[in-house]
Amino acid sequence: MSKRKNYSPDFKAKVALEAIREEMTLAELSKKYGVHPNMISTWKRAAIANVASAFERGKSDAARISEAEIEKLHSKIGQLVVERDFLASASHQLLGTRGKKW
Known part of the structure; x- marks a missing residue:
């Protein structure tokens, strides 16, 4: 099996x-560049x-990427808070009055 070709x-x-x-x-372009016509159509639509x-003036690609990263980090923080609260209540139940609540 041949390796998939990655195009820059x-x-x-350009295509x-x-x-x-x-x-x-599309057939002529396909022959000229050695790329399947369906791929050229996909690139054209994109x-x-x-x-x-x-x-656009407002947001650049870096800003969109950082927004996605921020959203990912917020979800991770939420998950960690839920885990911390669960473990705190579980330790409180196990230790009784000796356990400290957060």
């Missing part, structure tokens, strides 16, 4: 841009869908 984002953008221009058919993000 620059290459994908998608040519597909958007429609100067050549480029068209994400073209608006190039003109």
